[in-house]
Amino acid sequence: MSETGPSLITIFMSMALINNFILSKFLGLCPFFGVSKKLTNAISMGAAVTLVMVMASIATTLIYRFILVPYKVEFMNIIIYILVIASLVQIVELFIKRTNITLYNSLGIYLPLITTNCAVLGITLINAQANYAMVQSIISALGGGIGFTLMLIVMSGIRERIEFADTPKSMRGLPIAFIIAAILSLAYMGFSGMI
Amino acid sequence: MNEINKENINEDNSKNNVLNDSKADEVSSEAAKESIIVRENNFISQSPHIWRGISSAKIMYIFFASLIFPSVAAVYFFGLRALWVMLASTITSVVVELIIKKARKKNFKMDGSALITGLLLALTLPPRIPIWMVVIGAAFSIALAKEAFGGLGYNIFNPALAGRAFLAICFPTFMTQWYLPGNSGIDAVTSASPLGESFVAEGSKIAFYRDLFFGNVAGSIGETSAMLIIIAGILLIAFRIIDWKIPLVYVATVVIMSLIFGEDILFQVMAGGLLFGAVFMATDYVTSPVTGLGRIVFAIGCGLITFLIRRFGAMPEGVCFSILVMNGFTPLIDKYIRPKPFGYVKPQKAKQAK
Numbered sequence: 167m168s169e170t171g172p173s174l175i176t177i178f179m180s181m182a183l184i185n186n187f188i189l190s191k192f193l194g195l196c197p198f199f200g201v202s203k204k205l206t207n208a209i210s211m212g213a214a215v216t217l218v219m220v221m222a223s224i225a226t227t228l229i230y231r232f233i234l235v236p237y238k239v240e241f242m243n244i245i246i247y248i249l250v251i252a253s254l255v256q257i258v259e260l261f262i263k264r265t266n267i268t269l270y271n272s273l274g275i276y277l278p279l280i281t282t283n284c285a286v287l288g289i290t291l292i293n294a295q296a297n298y299a300m301v302q303s304i305i306s307a308l309g310g311g312i313g314f315t316l317m318l319i320v321m322s323g324i325r326e327r328i329e330f331a332d333t334p335k336s337m338r339g340l341p342i343a344f345i346i347a348a349i350l351s352l353a354y355m356g357f358s359g360m361i
Numbered sequence: 362m363n364e365i366n367k368e369n370i371n372e373d374n375s376k377n378n379v380l381n382d383s384k385a386d387e388v389s390s391e392a393a394k395e396s397i398i399v400r401e402n403n404f405i406s407q408s409p410h411i412w413r414g415i416s417s418a419k420i421m422y423i424f425f426a427s428l429i430f431p432s433v434a435a436v437y438f439f440g441l442r443a444l445w446v447m448l449a450s451t452i453t454s455v456v457v458e459l460i461i462k463k464a465r466k467k468n469f470k471m472d473g474s475a476l477i478t479g480l481l482l483a484l485t486l487p488p489r490i491p492i493w494m495v496v497i498g499a500a501f502s503i504a505l506a507k508e509a510f511g512g513l514g515y516n517i518f519n520p521a522l523a524g525r526a527f528l529a530i531c532f533p534t535f536m537t538q539w540y541l542p543g544n545s546g547i548d549a550v551t552s553a554s555p556l557g558e559s560f561v562a563e564g565s566k567i568a569f570y571r572d573l574f575f576g577n578v579a580g581s582i583g584e585t586s587a588m589l590i591i592i593a594g595i596l597l598i599a600f601r602i603i604d605w606k607i608p609l610v611y612v613a614t615v616v617i618m619s620l621i622f623g624e625d626i627l628f629q630v631m632a633g634g635l636l637f638g639a640v641f642m643a644t645d646y647v648t649s650p651v652t653g654l655g656r657i658v659f660a661i662g663c664g665l666i667t668f669l670i671r672r673f674g675a676m677p678e679g680v681c682f683s684i685l686v687m688n689g690f691t692p693l694i695d696k697y698i699r700p701k702p703f704g705y706v707k708p709q710k711a712k713q714a715k
Contacts, residue, residue: 205696319693320689320690320693323690323692323693323696324517324689324692326692326696327517327692327695328510328511328515328517331510331511331515332511332512332515333509333510333511333515334465334508334509334511337509337510341509342509342510345505345509345510346517349505349506349517349518349523349526349685350689352523352526352527352530352685353518353526353682353685353686353688353689354682354686355526355530355682356526356666356670356674356676356679356681356682356683356685356686357669357670357674357682358674358675358676359674359675359676360669360670360673360674360675
């Protein structure tokens with residue numbers, strides 16, 4: 167449990183750009199293709215995912231450090247994290263519904279959807295694997311969430327533009343979205359090896 | 362009437378929430394279909410609407426003519442082999458475009474855009490790449506990066522660069538084998554791209570700059586001669602085919618970053634594909650922003666990413682990737698950076714800032 171690791175900026179940049187969740191880890195593809203049709207929805211979804219990612223990292227880092235490691239049951243982390251994330255999202259949803267109904271309405275369906283978003287489980291497992299301390303795992307979750315949001319925004323911008331394009335019929339909708347994602351992924355491969 | 366129709370579509374889209382209301386989604390997709398039909402009848406064309414009296418085919422052919430400069434340099438420095446690469450790439454591009462247009466039962470117009478894509482792709486490849494790879498790259502460029510989006514005018518990414526990035530990721534060993542010009546025989550000397558090396562000895566610096574300027578260095582077949590690319594760029598700007606903002610701001614950003622990080626400025630500018638990318642790639646009409654300010658933002662982004670990849674990344678060269686990344690941001694830049702409309706008053710909520 168060494169407290170010295172890669173610097174916080176390195177972790178942030180690595181999670182946001184170089185090891186981007188969508189383009190290089192291929193996690194969270196479901197919301198990436200499902201909610202990237204409109205820019206406003208993409209921003210809400212990205213914000214919601216970032217929020218849940220940070221909260222889930224805080225919770226799971228605590229559990230990992232003070233429950234799993236002392237009792238030597240680290241192999242249980244996947245199943246425990248799933249439970250923690252699911253219940254956490256439910257609690258957050260209830261909390262937001264009671265305290266801030268406007269935010270609740272603007273997040274809408276996205277909050278419960280995040281429960282099954284593999285990017286959230288991914289970030290907690292990556293944090294556990296890299297054995298990040300609390301601050302590091304928060305920064306890494308923040309970087310991952312912001313990278314995810316950035317890609318959603320870029321993707322929705324592109325999809326809004328090609329909405330009225332003369333795309334072949336067989337290519338409209340998801341197929342062209344996959345091609346865009348592939349070319350984006352090629353482009354962001356250029357960042358590889360920076361860290 | 363058509364204007365009204367478009368307004369309705371916009372309203373529909375802004376109201377409709379994708380996941381909550383599937384009915385609204387259906388309505389909007391129907392409206393979208395209608396508008397496509399309208400557009401195909403040439404009632405509404407996409408922006409820009411100001412016509413300069415010069416057709417896009419004419420622009421393409423002037424652009425193509427300017428590419429003769431680096432092409433001649435390529436054949437001069439790398440021999441006939443470069444010519445085969447260029448021929449394979451252009452022929453594949455045109456043939457693939459023809460096949461796809463025929464398959465979609467569309468008119469195939471020889472507007473020169475496929476020629477340009479093919480030649481641009483060839484000029485960014487190393488001289489001794491196998492011909493079948495060139496064919497794959499050109500087919501990828503045209504089929505997936507251009508025609509899949511609907512053809513000229515709709516592609517988001519620069520097709521030639523997408524093809525180059527595809528080849529660079531798929532065949533990294535072939536794409537990073539550079540050869541010194543002059544000896545095109547079998548026993549050609551393998552050499553690192555100048556950017557891949559740390560640097561040459563102090564004494565030969567001036568000779569090295571001279572080689573970089575005239576093009577007697579290893580590299581992709583079209584990017585070695587800085588002089589000819591600059592001449593072609595000045596001609597294109599003089600004929601008002603490309604906007605001076607993108608190349609100038611792009612190179613200036615790299616210069617400023619080199620100053621900050623203490624890199625050799627002349628070397629950073631002349632080596633690698635920076636000039637080639639700034640003049641021929643980043644200035645592509647379709648994939649770069651429309652407004653002047655947007656173009657400056659685009660070029661600064663390209664410059665920053667190029668320098669970051671060169672300085673910190675695993676790849677020796679970042680021009681191709683940086684322009685592709687910024688191509689992805691182009692729709693957003695166009696969405697948020699718009700010219701102030703005439704007589705615009707600020708406090709009102711501007712619904713359509715056109």
